[in-house]
Amino acid sequence: MKIRNKPGGVLGIVAAASIVALSLSGCVRDGAGQGGGGSSTSPGITDTxxxxxxxxxxxxxxxxxxxxxxxxxxxxxxxxxxxxxxxxxxxxxxxxxxxxxxxxxxxxxxxxxxxxxxxxxxxxxxxxxxxxxxxxxxxxxxxxxxxxxxxxxxxxxxxxxxxxxxxxxxxxIYQNEGAAFGKLLAESGAQHKVAILSQNDDYGKGYVSGFKEAIGGAANVSVVGELTYEATDTSVDAQLTQLAASGADVFFNAMSITPLVISSLQKAQQIGWKPSWFLPSNTSSPTAILQPGGATAYPGIYSVSFSKAPQSPAxxxxxxxxxxxxxxxxxxxxxxxxxxxxxxxxxxxxxxxxxxxxxxxxxxxxxxxxxxxxxxxxxxxxxxxxxxxxxxxxxxxxxxxxxxxxxxxxxxxxxxxxx
Amino acid sequence: MRTISAVLANRSVRASLIAVVAIALIVAPLILPAFTNQTLVRIGVYAVAILGLNIVMGYTGQVNLGQIFFVGLGAYVAAYGVNHDWNILLVFVAACVIPGIVGLFVALAAARLGGLAIAMVTIALPIVGVPLAKRLDEFTGGSQGTSARFTDAPDWSGLYNDQWQFYIVLLVTAAAFLLARNLVRGRYGRSFGVVRENEAVAASMGISPYRTKVLAFTVASIFGGASGFLYLAAVQYTSPETLSFGHSISLVAAMVIGGAGSITGALIGGAYYVFVPQLTNAIDPNLTAISQGAILLAVLFLLPQGLVSLPRVIRRLARRRTAPSTPSGKPPQNSPVHHPTTEAAVREGLETQRGKIDHED
Structure with a gap:
């Protein structure tokens, strides 16, 4: 080994490092990028x-x-x-x-x-x-x-x-969607029995609370069955069978999982339950969900939207x-x-x-x-x-x-x- | 090259080097731009998680695919504590201890199973964890997650938030690395190594493979919990997405890329975990998945022992160029992963490790 171990070498290095450190800490960082208020120009916008x-x-x-x-x-x-x-x-x-x-x-x-x-x-x-x-x-x-x-x-x-x-x-928000469908149902005048299936989280709860609020005063709409499922469930067959037995003619399905919606559409047909469906806007795609689910078998599939559908012939x-x-x-x-x-x-x-x-x-x-x-x-x-x-x-x-x-x-x- | 390692072996030189690094780390946040600090903070967060993973996987050889569960649990415990105005030290202790206890119970059951069965059990953790986090919305805030702000810089400090967070993360990360280093270099580290190589040999030496695995798993969970606390300090928000299974696999990948069975490798792994998404975003945000895969494959092909082996590979190449006939004199000092299958090789591995420790003292 050819290194000389000078006494005080350590001290020297520490001292040098401290000097560097102190001088560096003198350079205070400028506050650019912090805050966007005031009447000045904000970051991200120029004259052009x-x-x-x-x-x-x-x-x-x-x-x-x-x-x-x-x-x-x-x-x-x-x-x-x-x-x-x-x-x-x-x-x-x-x-x-x-x-x-x-x-x-x-x-x-x-x-x-x-x-x-x-x-x-x-x-x-x-x-x-x-x-x-x-x-x-x-x-x-x-x-x-x-x-x-x-x-x-x-x-x-x-x-x-x-x-x-x-x-x-x-x-x-989820409540807006549920409420829009509830309102339509309440205004229909005819008697309806509704079965509700919802995802057991604030997504599902939002839809259901909006829907229930909208049908609150309506005498012609009654909820005859209400079940939930977990977002991680791979099948809701049991819930569908149970809800089918309630004899509901309207099925409010607040479900956000694409494959689950498709299999629900298929399963309900198999067990001979053909109500009108409500589906949330994000799981009601005609090509990705309704066609593979065979949705034409049902008297009606309802969803909500505020945008024109480019794929629709209309x-x-x-x-x-x-x-x-x-x-x-x-x-x-x-x-x-x-x-x-x-x-x-x-x-x-x-x-x-x-x-x-x-x-x-x-x-x-x-x-x-x-x-x-x-x-x-x-x-x-x-x-x-x-x-x-x-x-x-x-x-x-x-x-x-x-x-x-x-x-x-x-x-x-x-x-x-x-x- | 030889002289550099000789210089590094000198105790006083090393001490002063550590002092320089420490000072640099303390001063750095004051001058670096906010985004760099925030990036460094996240590296610290994941380095601690990967460090825990490294103890159970890299050192003890038990496949653990559920580390993210403990990170998420630690984050949730911390969020719960912060939102109920617990003392911050208590929050930290709880965020470490509760995942530790859960890890202990899981390990007590899982370590009885051999080999891949442990991996199966650990896969179940994040898979069960996500719906649980959604379901227990009283504690977790449901699928919308929960925010907890406790790392805004206090007024007296005169610091920006990112600087304050940097110091919190630095403190915990440095402590975690120091503890882990001492753990793996001591008695327990040696028993981890033996259990990894051959459980029968371990048993014959009076080391209980079962207890050793449980210990490693529990330690890993505690580090996971500490990482979760840091996660909350850095992100100030946690949700069921935090503990999704995919992130657990990313953690394992980052650990292997950094270097399994290496303390420095955990730090490099943390940097990899944070930098690569940023890098791939800069390349083309629409191709992140493909470019991340390409980087992963490239590193594994070029450096199968992880990025931590890069200096060794360079040294070997340099040596080959200068003296092509000389065979390498001594075995690599800090070989992170070797897979000796025979008993003799185990003994040799042990001796290298012991030699290393003697060398330290």
Whole structure:
């Protein structure tokens, strides 16, 4: 060994390191990126462009709808940018950039993506799918004063202004959907016996509570059977057999698991129970669920929607649908017919954001939130007649009006009344 | 190369090196940008989880696919404690002890089963854990999860939140690594090694394989719980998604990539777990699954013993280039995974380990 062990070498190194440490600690980090308030310009917006961020599942089991939440938004702003951009309320014309981040439906990753977005100077986070993934960075978004708006979750927390000053949900909360169907049933006038099957969590409970509230005063609707299942169950055959025995003519099925819905549709036919069905908007896809489930065997399959269905023949020549599909192909990197409604929803998110941009008078986040909370009666492209964006009501998401739809063998058409 | 390791062997040099690293770690958060701190914090969180996994899998050789369950349990316990205004130390202790007790009970039953049966039992943990977390919404907040903020920097500190979190995570992670290092280098570490190589030999030496496995499993659960506490400190939110089975597999992959049976490997594994999603996101957010798979395969093909073996591989290549005829003189000092099947090899492995320990003292 050829090292000389100088006495005091250790001390020397420690001393040197301490000097370095002390001098480094003198460099105080600047507070850039913290906070977006005030009348100054916020991060992520320049005189010519604005940057939006989306964290959403782009891999894993929820990648299908997740990809759609980016594709629709990119399609909308791709077309807008090609036409020159958005005329903002402060008089400047800006193009809109959309940056996407994959969180694989993992809350920890969505928080990481949010922190990355702050470092990447994103003006606002939008359109991302998922309750846990959006909740994971909700607190951080509030403390950093970064807008987290028009996100795809039915969780009412995001639309509570006191609790969530920098948030706003986009899609109707679960209760809205259940209530819309309950109202239709109550108004039908005929006698109905309803069997309820729901997922044993706040998803299922939300649907059921909305439904029950709506049929509360109606004498013609009675609930004859109510059962639950677990989200991890692989079969609900036992529950279906039991509910079939109740003789119900209407089956309210608040189920979020795609394969389970298909097997339920098949099983009920096998045991000879053919009621009218209600299915939630996210598990009522004509191609992915109703066709394999053989849904035409039932007198009616009802769901709710606020968007036009591009796959339905009724809308094949609709101007909105034609433009949407073209934009999706050209700018959204999504050449197929959308299999999930999230593609349409995120396209509407684009339209809603554009409206807010047009109204915001200063290039900062405060002004943006004020403008965003002041949109009423906006008929975004692809929205069904009778629904509209309304961001002015506390406790409600941007879209709270839904229309009950009836399956016509290929797609959905609006059901004016039950039956 | 030889001189560098000789220098490192010198006690005072090593002590001063540790001092420099410690000072660097303490000063770093003050100058680094917020995002870097937040990334480092997450690395600490997962390094502790992987460290626990390493003790039971890397050192003791028992397949554990349920580590994420203990992380999630620790996070839930911590969230419950924080939301009920427990003292923060009590929260930490509970977040370690409760997963530890659960781990002990699971291990008491599972360690009786041999080989792959333990893996089966551990698979069941996250699979049962997710619906349980959804079901027990009184404690867990149901499928919407629960938020718990307790790591915002207090006013007197004058720090940003990310800096404060960094120090909390640094404290716990450093303690965890120190404890783990002492554990695996001492008597228990040696019995872990023997049980991994051959249970019959272990029994003949008076080491109970059953007790050793239970101990390793329990220690791993405690580390999992500590990691869960850190998870809550960093993310401030937990939900049933936290303990989904897929993350458990990712943890195992990160451990193998870092280096099974190596303390440093656990740290590298934590860095891998955090960096790779960020990296693949930067490449193309639509192709994260494919690019993560490609990186995983590339590392395993090039460095089958994990990233921790990189310096050794470089050294070997360098030696081969300078003196191609000389066979390697002594066995690798810190070989993380060797699979000697014969008894003699076990003894040799033991001796290397013992030699290492003597060398330490």
């Amino acid at each position: 462009s604005i940057t939006l961020g989306v964290t959403t599942p782009l891999s894993g089991p929820t990648a299908g709808p997740g990809t759609c939440t980016v594709a629709g938004l990119a399609a909308y702003f791709g077309a807008v940018n090609a036409a020159g951009g958005v005329q903002f309320g402060d008089g400047k014309k800006r193009t809109v950039d959309v940056k996407s981040y994959d969180d694989a439906y993992d809350p920890q990753k969505s928080l990481s993506n949010f922190q990355q977005m702050v470092a990447d100077n994103v003006f606002a986070v939008t359109s991302g799918l998922g309750t846990p993934t959006n909740r994971a960075f909700r607190d951080a978004a509030i403390s950093q004063e970064v807008p987290q708006v028009l996100v795809m979750t039915g969780d009412p927390l995001f639309s509570d202004r006191e609790e969530s000053p920098w948030q706003l949900g986009f899609v109707p 809308f094949a020549k609709d101007a909105d649908v034609v433009k949407f599909l073209a934009d999706l192909k050209q700018y959204g990197n999504y050449p197929d017919m959308p299999a999930f409604p999230h593609c349409m929803w995120s396209y509407m998110v684009g339209a809603t954001l554009e409206e807010a941009f047009k109204k915001m008078t200063e290039p900062n986040r405060d002004s943006f939130m004020t403008a965003l909370r002041d949109i009423k009666g906006l008929q975004a492209p692809l929205m069904l007649e009778g629904t509209a964006v309304d961001t002015t009501t506390d406790g409600q998401p941007a879209v709270s009006s839904v229309l009950v739809q009836k399956y016509d063998g290929r797609g959905y058409t609006t059901a004016e009344k039950f039956g």
